[in-house]
Each structure stands twice: as C-alpha cells, then as structure tokens.
Amino acid sequence: MSTQRSCDVVVVGGGLSGLYAARLLAAAGVDVLVLEAQSRVGGRTLTGHFADGTFVDDGGQWVSPGQDCIVGLAEELGVGLFPSWSEGATVCWRAGERIVSNDGFLPQDGDAAFAATQTAAAALAGMAEMVPPEAPWMAPRAEEWDATTLHEWLAAHVGPMAARRLPCLFLLGGLAGGRSSGGET
Numbered sequence: 001m002s003t004q005r006s007c008d009v010v011v012v013g014g015g016l017s018g019l020y021a022a023r024l025l026a027a028a029g030v031d032v033l034v035l036e037a038q039s040r041v042g043g044r045t046l047t048g049h050f051a052d053g054t055f056v057d058d059g060g061q062w063v064s065p066g067q068d069c070i071v072g073l074a075e076e077l078g079v080g081l082f083p084s085w086s087e088g089a090t091v092c093w094r095a096g097e098r099i100v101s102n103d104g105f106l107p108q109d110g111d112a113a114f115a116a117t118q119t120a121a122a123a124l125a126g127m128a129e130m131v132p133p134e135a136p137w138m139a140p141r142a143e144e145w146d147a148t149t150l151h152e153w154l155a156a157h158v159g160p161m162a163a164r165r166l167p168c169l170f171l172l173g174g175l176a177g178g179r180s181s182g183g184e185t
C-alpha cells in the first residue's frame, strides 16, 4: 500500500536530534514529517526491561553538568533524573569475570595497553579541542570525523585490542561526570 503525504519539511531520522528538530519546527507552525528507518524512534537511546521490571540502558543514559539543554528538555517533558555514582570502587565485567579496582582507575591490561590508552585519550582530547561546541560542523575536519565511527578510529589509531576498550569506557565515564570510577561497566 502506498500513501502520499505532503509537508513543508521532512526530517530523516527519529533519534533525539530528529525528534527535537521536528518538535521545534512543529512549534513554529511548520508542517513536518519524521521518517524513521527502524520500527521505533529514539535511535541510540534504548531502554531494555527485565521480567522483574528492572531496566538497563543499552544506549544514552547519563547527563552531566554542562548538558544544560538536554537537562532542561527532560524537565520540560517531565522525564525524571536520579543521581548516579562518581565515587567508590570501579567494577568491570569482562568475559564473565568481575574485576574490582579500588584505585579510582579502570583495570589495566599491562603497560603497553595502558600507554596506548593514554596516547589515544590524548589524541581524542586534541581532536575535541578543534571542535567548537557551539558549531561543531565548522570544525576543520568536521565532515571527515562525522563520517568516522569510534570503532573505526580506534582500529586505525590504537594497536592493542585491550587498549581499544578503555577509551570507550573513558568516554562513557566522562559522560557520567568526568570520572571513570565508581560504577559497574
């Protein structure tokens, strides 16, 4: 069955960005249509539920100081927030093994992996310096970096497999408030 629908603006993708853009346009009186490839909206945010009702977030979950827009939007929409940990031991689950670290740092996989992790983290920080937060599309290498996944970047720049895991965890730790300790990963 084919349907026809005319509109002023088509938003491609119903992740948070597309939905928010559509919300702004609709509020301004624009006739907007959101096209989403999947059977659900939300994109890289997805909450799964266990039979007992507890939940786990498979995608975006934390907001931290500085993410004022998303915090404001959550408040506006009545989406509740609750505190997360930033202190205590770090617990890392890896291949079924539970590793606890009390020194405020993620478990290491040897000196080579640690050094490679530090190099990768410094390189990522250097890249971040080149991206203006208020207009990230104006960064000199915006198009190239926008087309690169974190996995691709790590595979190209970080040798030891063990070291590739840690920058991802650092990033998630940063999103959690700039600390990598005090949670279960």
Ligand SMILES: Cc1cc2nc3c(=O)[nH]c(=O)nc-3n(C[C@H](O)[C@H](O)[C@H](O)COP(=O)(O)OP(=O)(O)OC[C@H]3O[C@@H](n4cnc5c(N)ncnc54)[C@H](O)[C@@H]3O)c2cc1C
Pocket: 012, 013, 014, 015, 016, 017, 018, 035, 036, 037, 038, 041, 042, 043, 044, 045, 058, 059, 060, 061, 062, 063, 175, 176
């Ligand atoms: C594991 C994980 C943890 C994260 N944790 C955090 C966190 O704690 N805090 C935080 O702030 N951020 C976090 N993020 C990042 C955050 O989830 C994303 O930045 C945000 O959800 C991106 O939203 P978006 O709408 O820009 O893109 P997406 O969520 O990727 O949405 C894009 C949408 O467009 C659709 N689409 C793509 N192409 C087409 C097409 N051609 N036609 C139709 N539809 C299309 C896709 O199906 C998708 O639904 C995390 C991400 C991941 C993966």
